[in-house]
Amino acid sequence: MTSAATETPRTVAVSEALVRSRAAELIAKGGDARVLVLRAQPRWHGGDLTIDGQRVRVIEGVSQLAILDAYAQQSDDEYLVVLTDRPRADLNDTVLARAYGQRIEEPDEWASVPALFGGAREVSRELRRLDWAATALLDHEPAGGWAPSTDLAVTAEHAIGGLLAHLLDLDSGDLDGVVLLAVLSNGSRSSWAGVDPELQDHLIAWAEGQYGTAAAFALRTTATPGGLVKPLALGLAIDVLWPQPAGDLTEAQVAARTRLLERYVAGRAVTPVQAREIANAAVSAVLRLSRENDPEGRLGVVLDQAEALLRDNLGWPEGAERSGILRPGFTARLRVLGAALDSGTGIEEALAGVLEHREATLGSQDLAPRMAVRLSRWLATPETDAHTLGTDLQRQLADGAWVDAALGVLWSGSSDAEVGAAYGRLIERVRTRRRERDAVAATHLGDTVVMQSVAEALLGGPALGVENILRAVVDPWRAYGGVLLIVLDGMSGAVAIDLAGEVGRSGLVEWVPSATKRRLAAAAALPSMTGISRTSLFCGEVRHGTSATEKSGLAAAFPGARVFHKGELRAPGGAQLADDVATAIADPTVPVVGVVINVIDDATHKNDTSGRPWGIGDLEPLRGLLNAASIAGRTVVLTSDHGHVVERGTAMLPAVAGGDARWRPVSTGPVEEGEVLVTGPRVALDAGQVVVLWRDDARYGAARAGYHGGASLAELTVPVLVYQRSLAQAAPDEWEPAPPQAPAWWNDPVVEAKVNTSTHPGPAKKARKRPAVDKSEPALFELEVAAVASPAPSDDLVGRVLASSVYAAQSRLGGRAASAALIETVLRTLVAHGGRAHQDTVAAAAGMPVTLFGQGLAVVKRVLNVEGYDILSVDSDGVTLRLDVDLLKDQFGLTT
Template identity: 55%
Template sequence: MEVGVTVTAGTVRTVVVSPAMVRQKAAALLKAEAQVLVLRARPEWPHGDLVVDGRTVRIVEGISQLAILDAYENLGEHDKLVVLTDRTREDLGESVLVRAHRQQVDQPDEWAAVPGLFVGAHEVSSELRRRKWVATALLDHEPTAGWPASAEPALTAQHALGSLLAHLLRLDPATDLDSVLLLTGLGRREVRAAWAEIDEVLRGHLIDWAGDDLGVGAAFALQVAQRTEHVAPLSVALAMDVLWPENGGDPSAEQLAARVRVERYVDGRTVAETQAKAVARLARTAMLRLGTDNAPEAAGALRQAEVLLSDLGWPEGARESTVLRPGLQVRLEALGTALDAGTGFEEALTRVREHRDGRDLDAPEMAVRLARWLAAPEASTANLAEDLGRQMDDGAWADAALGVLWTGADEPVVGAAYRRLIERVRGRRRARDEIAGGRLGEVAPVEVASSGVLGSVALGVEGLLRGVVGPWKGGRGVLLVVLDGMSAAIATQLAGEVARIGMAEWVPSSTRRRLALAAALPSLTEVSRTTLFSGAVRSGDAAIEKSALAAAFPGSVAFHKGELRAEGGLALAAPVAQAVTDPKVPVVGVVINAIDDAAHKNDTSSTTWDLRQLAPLRALLEAAWQAGRAVVITSDHGHVVERGTTARPEGGADSRWRLATSGPVGDGEVQVSGPRVVGPDDGVVLLWRDDLRYGRTHAGYHGGASLAEITVPVLVFQDVNTSGGAKGWEPAPVQTPGWWTTPVEGPAAPADATPVKGQRGRKKSARATDLFFSDNQDALFDIAEPTHAPGGKPGADLVDQILASETYAEQREGAGRFVVDDSVTAAVLRVLLAHHGRAHRDAVAAAAEVAATTVDQMLSVLKRLLNVDGYSVLSTEDGGETVRLDVAMLREQFGVEQ
């Protein structure tokens, strides 16, 4: 590096040349015919001779003519020599110059050497040349493998100095540096140590350049790293995020004092508010970039930031952070308080989500969903069919949310709030269980299963073959998958997984909801599963189930447990795969025991089930899809999970049932007998309370009468591209209950937002197979009479005015055949207006009453209809999960006044 110049008698102004420069000159000498190169430089060389391309080049300090001539005398015939001298040409004389390359003294132009350091560069850009210190730095610090190639003929400052800085920080010189990378990279102690070793003057030059080219955050990171090896720049930046919050109010005295104290970490300079906020934004971006892939590094920065705030005299500041752990804790505690109060929990959840770590937590969202569920009035049911349907449509979702919440908190305060919410949820669930337990005798005869009233009356699991499998086998056959022990809660989780692999869900047209059947009693595998395969209530084993399925549908086969075990390298056992692909096999039955086995052996209190845990279900679904088979996924019974049950010892009792002769019926029990009960004539006693058991503790239980045990979910799927379905079935609309996606709190809806109605007096949505246009179709969905008030007559709401406007008529006409019914447009607009311009896609789909498989099509068509001249009146956010309506722009584009 250039350190100055010297002028003495008999000498000329010279600089100390870098080893890299001398090496370049030596390489040039090897290629020349001359033996000696005289270089104008200060005669200081502590590095010894150089080896260039396998040859040795001697380097001597030419302090005088005599010293140089002496070196000439000792020069062998094939030796090469570079002389560093500050003597004038007159002092050197012809005796020295006669043997020098071109008989002259070479001038060390370091800039001329720079392009040769970067492959692809032929010159140096003017912006780079203005920084006079750069050439020396690049020559002095050239990596062993050389600098990264230049993409431009003129070497830029960004490429050259970015490579230099990366190399000095012991990173790959080819690293594309930016402010965030420096902020995170300097979090490693070895990187900060490397930076501290760099000459102070060069550090200053690079900090200035980084501030100019990479931004204030880069300069900040380098400044902090040079002040102390022990504090990471990211930690200081996270502290500044609290000291200068983006939308903060008036700072407290402690906060102001901490702002002054933090200056010692930033070169001792006063920190401007704009600079501090810019650095804070970078800190939040850096934490997002680190994510979980660099969890230890991120965790270290977070812990150090907390300590730093304490050292700065304001430890309470960490509770204000949207990144630091105390900030999440205070938000979770506030959520717990709101949950206890039964109000304000939507706003509290929003605050939790504003925190970096709050976005990845499932428990807070599930807690709020359950709070919404409890806030909704509890409607009464009239019969067992409604009890089973409500469990499938509503209770199952509450059970799924409760499972997540059960192990939802690390902190005792938050956990206690969750526990109080859980007890309120279980209280409502038990009330439902008690009612349903008294209606177990309402199951209709199996013959009713074929009458087209699926879901309208309570049917037993014995009606599955007649009512579901029979109608669906008329195509290319059915794959019947019995997930032993699958509850309705697990079915809700699984349905979304299956839909994502290209299969559309179908439901009975009579209810447009998923079907739920009643297990045979007691709700045991040997009773209810055999009943399912036999079409009649009975007890049995796998052999009976196989023969019963073959008798019901000749040529059908069933596979159990070990028969599903495939050879190495295969996803499916060969006989199973062959049966699924064989069109001569009308029904392929498969029993998967993963859920039932886990319920007996493992803690499933917070398990979330998916296809990966239910092997070989995914492979079966893909094989059925290839073969064109419809898929029916069901269970023989559900189960309750061990969540603090109390033992009620009874001699000879099983986990959740006992013989009626063992004692009188007590609290939480129901006695059942009759044709749907396998047992003595006087029947059996079942537990309907989910917090009681008779026998030893297990991970889960079945055999009782709770809705979670007796509800048998039925999911029906086929290839989304398959036209038509079984008679009496249609593509499923969104099955998500409103409280799962839609807040129940908040300010009142705008005056012109008409409340969303369950039925809007229009035809049912078209089938998925009828969504594409044919010669006799005019619209994407069935056409009904317009629901708007023609001409925008007085008293019409905003939606009526939009639909009556000239612009809407023009947009509809311009859309051609690809349009939706006006009632669909009205329903979507009303649900969005009712929720202040934002709603979950499931809530929008439910309001429009469209099939789940057509939601994206519907939104695409509505965007073309409502987004006049390309303005985003209607759009989606959060990866398509949220639908957004810009109400002001809607009014403007359609000419509707306030």
């Protein structure tokens, strides 16, 4: 029987990491001690070590003699680590005299852990409870060491989180279920597969408690031997297998669940709550990778694998069609939208479903569905009668051009046959209504009076022809720093929509006539060809000519004015503008600078450009021109000479001599269906008359990508856009900064107009005196001045709010800036739209530019948001206003 004194103490095998750590501490302390004796199993297979440039020899101290023999062989430039399981009684003082501290050290791995994390002095209790952690941290210490601890006690979250990140070959230790699903479906998969299975089990268990079910799922499914399916793909399958809300389960869905658990989760049970956690994390991971543009380029593989998993491995292909991430789910939602467009019901809800899908966030995948719904809304708006060509043109610019823009996008709307067919049926309904407008406008082409001022056009007089733009627009603005007149040859109203938005975002402010708060629309001269309409614009009278005629015409209208055409716009290397152009714009003695840019007209004849957005960068040197005008303080008048129609299966009519694709001489035959005979001074042909096509689905002669010269509203309407730099304050009388120009249906569902015939006490407004108009001549163009809606009855919701004592008290908080008219407009518009509307819709109703509306809205919120409650708020998209009607009633005491 062995006595306690001589009993061999219990020893453990030590890791190389521990030996390195303890030896490094000995070297760092310096001093004479160069021997470290550790209580451990005397087994070593690691060979000699080099630590901090010092050679460290590790020996197996199986006996006192073996240790003394190692001492004898120790050189002066090496350190010695002795691993021995001998009790103290077996080792005499000679052995311990050379040992550090003259003792045998117990190999407490935890004692070495704080030193691994700079700044730490101890280990937290939660970390020490993980009996495997110390060895793992020592064994896997990275070359650069662990990240320093910010706490005195190293936490498990910091240490094990860092360990897991290191094993996954990640730079960051900020882990969660979303990150782990993503990285283990990409480059970290192989790193994790190389980790010891026992350590994997420990880390999975810890990650489940620290990061949740999704994290453990990602680690566990990746660790499965032979597992080839990416955990993110499995998570996307789980998203449709355990949907939220659950709904009714099909037999195929239940069977697919069972197969997934058996094949990929080793038969482990998954609760609905756990399944949703995994699914939500998977969806979040995919969306995050999408926002980051999939830096490793592996997301496509994940999506394909998830589709194949549902289809081939789980036997439930219908599941992919229920996904908010996978491509079949997007197609399914588009088909629901197509059916809604046909039936006319559930359209807005179907669009919301489409936009919630991941595919809708990629590229321009959401454009066609949005445009389809916008066109459906437009069809739901009541059509108003137009009695003059002027009304036709103004309606085209304010409404029809937006329809044309949406049609251009929708024309090539979907690669799915079912969805494409639904879009096609919608397009035909839209084109039928548009064609009815063109037919009406064709009957008004004979009204041919030349107007003298914008006021005449806006207040019931003759309309604005392209030949009147100099007199009515350029001349009044010329007194405010001069004018840069930019003519974008062929710019239709649809093109102007895209361009106006970008020009406005560049820092220039758009101005419109105060009477209408809408952009001006001018009528092209006929036939609507460049040599006629553009020449008429520059000369101030209807005539036919060349670029030389245009130069002399503008100079005659404004002495000293200059015009630059295509060949004169080429700038030298490194410059935005040609020297002559830049000099003319900067010269205050040049009253008007005219510039012609032909890019749109050139492109129209060669390519279908209807579905593409036009930006400043597409129309060089437009950007340089706008910059130069802003610096020089010039007003920019951005206009066109005619619009165009696009080739969309047009019927070919026989080509005629002396004509073009959309017009022909009167002598070539009688007027047929779809044509109109126009006679008068605005026809710039020797005969003073011409036959033009008003239908957009016919042409004379060979097909091209686009056409102009005819009498459809898209060809006739010339947009006139006026801009000044943002700091400019002065403007001609009856002009003001433009409110949003988009029609209400562009941003919001159609609201049925309610006619209000009641009166409301209040100060009477003095009627504005209209200038006298000579009615002896027929009017080419008339604009209807928007009527001011009568106040609502005092017993309606908004009326009760404005009459309440709470409102009276709140309005004092807004101070002098609190406009009662603006508050009423905001409330009525939002109430009419069910409590939710685009800010442009509300700003347009208030007749305010967005920049000023934002300031006014802050005051409105201050008045309405009683005690800080969000009665009026801005949605997370930053552009949608929300009115909580129930909270409004409650806070303003209107619940009874």
